[in-house]
Amino acid sequence: MLRVSRQAIDVLGQKASNLRVATQAVDVIGTTDPYIRVYRLAVEFLRSIPTGGATHEVGAGSSLGFTQDTSSNIKPASAGVSLSFLQEAACELVEVGRAAGTIDISQTATASLVKRLHAAVYLACGTETAYIGPKSAHAESLLVLAQSTRFPQSHELFVESLLSVEQAATPGGTKRLAAASTLGISDIADNLVKLRAANTPIAFTQIAAVEKIITVASRLEFFQEVVLGAVSAQAQNQLELLQTARHAPLPQAAASRLDLTQQVRQNIRNLWASSALVVGQSESVQKPIRAEAASQLFHQEWLPDGSGSVSLQDVGLAQECQAIHLGCIDVGCVISFSQAADPMLIRADGTDVGAASTLNISQEARFVETGWGETSLVINQQVDVLAGRPGNSLLEITQEAVVNISQGISSASQVEIREAATFTLNPSTVVNQYSPFIGASTDPNAPTPPPASLQGPLPGLETPFQLLFPTTGAATDTLTLKTPNLGNIDRLSFNRVQRETRGGTLVIFSDPIWPKIQTLVLSFSALRRDEAQGLLTFMENHLGQEIGLLDWEHRYWRGVIVTPDEAVVEDARGYFTAGFEFQGELDSTWSA
Amino acid sequence: MFTLQAPYPGLQTTTIMPNPALGDSENLVAEVAKKHAMDGTLYTYVKRKGRRKLQWTFSLSRNKGLELRAFLQAYFASKILATDHHGRRWAGFFVNNPFEFETERRAAPAIAPMPRGERQRITLEFEGEPLP
Secondary structure (H helix, E strand, O other): OOOEEEEEEEEEEEEEEEEEEEEEEEEEEEEOOOOOOOEEEEEOOHHHHHHHOOOOOOOOOOOOOOOOOOOOOOOOOOOOOOOOOOOOOOOOOOOOOOOEEOOOOOOOOOOOOOOOOOOOOOOOOOOOOOOOOOOOOOEEEEOOOOOOOOOOOOOOOOOOOOOOOOOOOOOOOOOOOOOOOOOOOOOEEEEEOOOEEEEOEOOOOOOOOOOOEEEEEEEEEEEEEEEEEEOOEEEEEEEEEEEOOOOOOOOOOEEEEEEEEEEEEOOOOOOOOEEEEEEEEEEEEOOOOOOEEEEEEEEEEEEOOOOOOOOEEEEEEEEEEEOOOOEEEEEEEEEEEEOOOOOOEEEEEEOOOOOOOOOOOOOOOOOOOEEEEEEEEEEOOOOOOOOOOOOOOOOOOOOOOOOOOOOOOOOOOOOOOOOOOOOOOOHHHOOOOOOOEEEEEOOOOOOOOOOOOOOOOOOOOOOOEEEEEEOOOOOOOOEEEOOOOOOOOOEEEOOOOEEOOOOOEEEEEOOOOEEEEEEEEEEEEEEEHHHHHHHHHHHHHHHOOOEEEEEEOOOOEEEEEEOOOOOOEEEOOOEEEEEEEEEEEOOOOOOO | EEEEEEOOOOOOOOEEEOOOOOOOEEEEOOOEEEOOOOOEEEEEEEEOOOOOOOOEEEEEEEHHHHHHHHHHHHHHHOEEEEEOOOOEEEEEEEOOOOOOEEEEEEOOOOOOOOOEEEEEEEEEEEEEEOOO
């Protein structure tokens, strides 16, 4: 219980410097409630910092709301609205904490019935939600923007709507983490002005690069629309996309999905509309181990449905690449798509309407390891004419297949090395000797070298010159003459072919089995009559027969007298000269 | 000194002979065909063969003659390397056929094992290319 009292103190005097005499009276006014209420009005909040003293189940919340309105309706006037604020919510040292920041902004700038108007809306928001904590944290940042600029019924109008958004969600340093960044933008620019070009360029670059995590997902959705309601205007819609899916050399999967919807609508005359789609997609796999990459690309196009109207249809590109283990890598890249370029159903007074559809395709299958790859391209081209115009469909395909054939072709080159050697010893002492220097040769086709030793006279023979018949066994007919005259000829003649090529090269050839003819040309002088007659009788008796001849060097020949018709001439009284030619060969084995 | 070696280029046999007798000859193996045009212009057409024809006459002892005879019997169809008495090297063939060894005179003493000492003469015709 609380008592309220009033206390009064009367100071009677002061005796010493430090002593006062006083009377004190306490009046009890009454009792109060056990609670105390304190009130204060006219609160102006400039900054709110909520604090929580307890560490268990503490929540801190801060909300800020205000409305600002500025309107200007004078000429020439400018209306500007500037809004900037900073909101911060921080939680520290909690186990289960939740920090959420919500910003709702609604801003409107309206200008009506004025000329040369410039309306600009600049909205810059920076929202950052950071969480610092180890366990079970949830960080969420939500930004919702709605911005619109309207200029009805004005001339020479410049409309610009610039929206810049930067959003990032960054988790820090934990396992089992998922990161998702979703950006949704709705941008509509309605242009109802004549003779004005409307451009809505949108450039997106979205990259999801993940290292050492399991799943990477990158999803980009946007919707862009350009609507023209004026005559003689140009609508241009350009979209550039670059999507990259990278695979790290670890068992993981990367998926990249891109959904886009693009439409261009024109309802004016003399219109030229172009829709260019440039897609660049690259996918490289280096030494993949069970890596899988899937990329899906869909876009929508206004296509005629055959009933005289057009409808939005899905046209998809599907590309899929799989890389299996190194030992057996099959990478397939199949692209199938359909593209149609078709002029819309136009009015009877419409002229010069054309539609062009350009599609550039680049397909490549690249292999790092030895593998098998196949690329197939299927193209369907179709031209549908709805309103009495000729339709031409020209499809030109150039395909080139270069095959490097590897055949098991072997080549062999055999080299034969032959060697030969000869020598010379004391050459000055052998000019009169039978001394051939015979070396060695490994050439199997080399001629037989001459005998190393002289085929000399037979031993035990004393006869100067003798003709014998037969050549073997005991002789039954013999003729002994004196030695022939000097000037006898030992003739060697061979069968060989001698030719000269067109280039002037001399070629001589002889087969080893071709005969080698040896001829002795002999003449005898000063023969007595009986010797001359005996020679004629011997030649007549053994004409054409093989006879034996013992020459003056005591060597035995075996052969035939080939000139039996040579004359025997008595050139001196009682002395005759005779001669003949004997063809034969030496026989070193004969013995008397 | 005159050397004959065969077969060329795998030389296996060497025969050493004395220098040939004076009267050896050397000439080109080339042909010239001449044509006269109607206006009197002389045109010549040549055939160059790169070879030369040499003729040597040797006077040999009976023993050396028998060695040369055996050499010719073995290599009459083979290419021969001849080193002449001037030291020039020729690679070619003996083109005369037959080869005639004429015993022209006696030449004592006899060289064993031949019983008589004699001198033989032979003329060789050689067509070949000079070697560096």
